[in-house]
Amino acid sequence: MQVYEAPLRDMAFVLNELHADDGFGDLEALSEFTPDLTGAILEEAAKVAQEVLLPLNRSGDMEGCTLENGVVRTPKGFKEAYDMFREGGWCALASDPEWGGQGLPEAVNKLTEEMICSANLSFSLYPGLTHGATTAIEGYASDELKQAYLPKMVSGEWSGTMCLTEPHCGTDLGMLRTKAVPQDDGSYKLTGAKIFISAGEHDLTQNIVHLVLARMPDAPPGVKGISLFLVPKYLPKDDGTPGAANGVSVQAIEHKMGLKASATCQLNFEDSVGWLVGKPHKGMEAMFTMMNTERVSVGIQGLGVGEAAYQSAVWYAKDRVQGRSLSGVKNPDGPADPIIVHPDVRRMLMTMRAYNEGSRAIGAWVARALDAERHSTDPEVKARAQDFIALMTPVVKALFTDLGHEAAHLAVQVYGGHGYIAESGVEQFARDARIAMIYEGTNGIQALDLVGRKMPAHMGRYLRSFFHPVAAFVEANKEDADFGKMIEGLEKAFGALQLSTGTIAQKGMKDPEEAAAAATDYLRLIGLVAMGYTFAKAALIARGKLAEGAEDAAFYKAKITTARFFFDRLLPQATAAFLAIKSGKASMMELEADAF
Template identity: 50%
Template structure:
C-alpha cells in the first residue's frame, strides 16, 4: 500500500491564496478559526491520518469485518483508532457547541475528512455516516431529540446510519415496505428490512442511531407518504444513557469488491421502537439533508483515493527503471532510465495530477459554500450559497467519482504488472473507489438530478448562478498576459454550456426522454468546464506569485504547467460530451427491448 502524506502544501495554497478562507471565516463570524488554529488542526489531522489510519488500510482490507450471529467485529486496530479519534475531539470539530461540538466551520471539517478518506476510506465511513445523521437531526429534530442524540453523537459515544434501501427498491423509495405503526406512548413500532446499510452494526461505539425511512398506516402512495424515524440500537434512558436493547438486528453483512472494512449490513426491524423526526410524510425532505451531506462525502472519496493513488504512482515512476528515453539516456549511470521520462507515463501522471488538483479546488469551493449557507449574515447570501450547492452537489458526487476511478485506474497502470498484484496496494484503491460511482445515488441518478431537477427544473436559474461567476471571471482576466487564450476558451465553453441547456430543454418539451439521454454527457461536460474555471483561478494566483517573486517558485510553475496540460489534453473531452448530449434519444430508444439479444 502506498504511503500516504497529506497534501498540505496544496491545501494551504487553496485555502489561503485561492479561496481566502481566513476572510470567509471572518465574514461568517468564525473568529476562533484563526490561521494559527487552522494550521494546527491541519498538522495534527495529518499526523493522525498518516500515522494511525493509513497503517490500518491494507490490513483492514485483508481482514474485513467479521459477522457472528448478529455481532459485527471491525478489523484489528479500528476500534482503538476510533477511540483515539474521539478523544482528540475530531468527531465534534464542526458540530454545534450547544451539543458539545467545537463550532468550527464546516469547511474545516471537510479538510479533515479528505485526509481521513485518503488514509483509510473504509474506516472513514463510520464517522462519515455519523456526521450525516447529526446534520439531519440538527436540521429537523425536536429540541428534546437534539439533546438526547446530538450530544452523544458529537461526543462519539454513539454513531449513526441512514437506512433507505430495501431489497425491492433503491432509487425508487416510493415503494418501500417498511412500516411505522403509532403507539399509545407517542412512539412508533418500526417493522421491515433495510439493505446496504453502511455502519449498520459494529463494535466501535456503545450505541448506533439509525435514521429509518418508513410509511405510516394512512400514508399517501409514493414518496409523498414517507416519514423519517430515529430508531436506536439501544433505547436511551431519561438521563441520555444506554438503556434497553431495541428489537432490531443485523441479519448479515455483504461480501464486497472493496471497502471491505466498512460493515455493509442487512438490518431487520421487528416492531422496533422509533421516534418520528420532522413532520409525518415529510421524511424524504428530512433525509435529503443527510443524503446531500453523504453525496458530498462520496464525491470526496473519488478525490481521496485518487490522491493516494497518484502519490504511489509518482514514487514508483521515479524509482522504476525501464528502457531509455527516446531523446537519449537521462540516467546514464544506471541500467535504464526511470519510467517518468517516457511521454505516456507522463500523460498518465499529469492526467492524475490535473484531475486531483482540479477536484480538490471544486471540493474546497463547495465547502466554502456550506459555511456561507449556514453562517452568512444576509439572507440573500445564504440563499445564493444554497443555490450553488444545489447545482454543484450532483456534479461533485458524480464527476469526482468518475474521474477518481479514472485516476486510480491510471495509478495501477503506471505500475504495470505490479499494479495488478495485491501487495503493492494499487488495486485496492481501484476496488475501494468503484462503489463511489454507485452508492448515495448512482451517477446516472445524479446526472438526472442535475439536468432534470436542478437546471431545467429551476428554468436555468441555478445554472446561471454559476455561469455568471465564470463569465465575470473571464471578463476580468480576458487580457491576462499569459493566460488570455485559455480564458477565451473557457468563455466559449461557458457560453456553449448555456446553449446546450437550452437545446436540451426545448427538445424535452416534445420528448421527455431527451433529458435522460443527454444527462450523463451533460454532467461530464459540466464537470470539465467547472474544473477549467478552477484551474484558471489557480493559474492566475500562481502567475501572480511568480511575478512577485514570492513563495515556492517550483510549486507555482508546476501549477501553470498542469493547467496548460489540462487545457490541451483533458478539456478537449468536452467536445465529445457536447456532441453526444446533442445527439438526442432516438439512437438509444429505437431498438425494442426484445431485440437487445441474450
C-alpha cells in the same frame, strides 16, 4: 505500495488564496478561524491520517469485518484507532458547539475528510455517516430527541446510520414496505428489513442510532407516504446510557468488492421502538438533508482515493526502472531509466494530478458556500450560496467519484502487472473507489437530478450562481498576455455549456427522454468548465505570487504547468460532450429491448 502524504500546501491554497473573491468569505461567525489556526488543525489531521489510519488500510482490507453471534467485529486496530480519533475531537470537528461540536468551517472539515478518505476510506464511513445523521436530527427532530441523542453522536460515543434501501427496491424508495405503527406514548414500533446499511453494526461505539424510512398505517402511496424515524440499537436508560436491546438485528454482512473494513449490513427491525423525525409522511425532506450532506462527502471520497492513487503511482514511477528515455539516457549508472521519463506514464500521472487538483478546488468552493449558507448574515449571499450548493452537489458527487475511479485505475496501469496483484496495494484503490459511483444515488441519478430538477429550477436561477462568475472572469481576462489562450479555451468550453443548456431545455420540454439522454454528458461538461475556471484563476494567482518573489516558487510554477496540461489535454473533452448532447437521444433509444 500505498503511499500518502497530505497535500497540505495545495489545501492551504484552495482554502486561503483561490476563492478569496467568491463572496462567500469574511463570515463574522468564523472570524476566529485564521489561516494559522486552520493550518495547524490540518497539520494535526494529516498526522492522524498518515500515522494512524494509513497503516490500517491494507490490513483492514485483507481482514475485513466478521459477524459472530449477531455482533460485527471490525478489523484489528480499528477500535483503538476510532477511540483515538474520537478522543482527539475529530468526530466533532464541524458540528454545532451547542451539542459539543467545535464549529469549524465546512471548508476545513471537507479537507480533513479528504485526508481521512485518502488514508483509509473504509474507516471514514463510520464517523462520516454519523455526521450526516446529526445534520438530519438537528434540522428536523424534536428538542427532546436532540437533547437525548446529539451530544453523544457529536462526540462520537454513539454512531449513526441512514436506512433507506430494502431488498425489493433501490433508488425507487416509493416501493418501501417497512411499517411504523403508532403507540399510545407517542413512539412507534417499526418492522421491516433494510439492506446495504453502511456501518449498520460494529464494535466501535456504545450505541448505533439508525435513521429509518418507513410507512405509517395511513400513509399515502409512493414517496409522499414515507416518514423518517430515529431507532436506536439500544434504548437509552434514564441516565442516558445504553439500556435494553431494541429489536434491531443483523441478518448478514455483505461480502463486497471493496470497502471490506466497512461493515455493510442487512438489518432486521422487529417491533423496534422509534420516534418520528420531522412531520408525518415528510420523511424524504428530512432524509435528503442527510443525503445532500453525504453526497458532497461521497464526492470527497472519490477525491481522497484519487489522491492516494496518484501519490502511490508517482512513487512507483520514480522507483521502477524499465526502458530508456526517448530523449536520451537519464540514469546512466543504472540498467534502465525510471518509468517516469516515458510520455505515456507522464500522461497518466498528469491526468491524475490535474483531476485531483481540479476537484479539490471545486470542493473548496462548494464548502465555502456551505459555510456562507449557514453563517452569512446577508440574505443575498445566503440565497446565492443555497443556489450554488443545489446546483453543484450532484456535480461534486458524480464528477469526483468518476475521476477518483479513473485515477485508481490509472494507478494500476502505471504499476503494470504489479498493480494487478494484491501485494502492491493499489488494486485496493480501484475496488474501494467503485462504490462511490453507486451509493447515495448512482451517478446517473445525479445527472438526472442536475438536468431534471436543478437546471430548470426557478427559471434557471441555480445556473446563474455558476454562470455569472465564469462569464465575468472570462470577460475580465480574455486579453491576458500570458494566459489568453487558456482563457480562450475556457470561453469556448463555457460557450459549449451554454449552448448545451439551451439545447437540453428546448428538447427536454417536448420530450423528457431527450434531457435524460444528455444528462451524464451535461454533468461532465459543467464539471470540466468548473475545473477550467478554477485552474485559470489558479494560474493568474500563481503568476502574481511568482512576480512577488514567493518563497515556495516551485509550488506556483507547478500550478501553472498543471493548469496548462488541463487546458491542453483534458478540457477538449468539453467539445466531445457538447457534440454528444447535440446528437440527441435517437441512436441511444432506437434499438428495441429484445435486440439487446
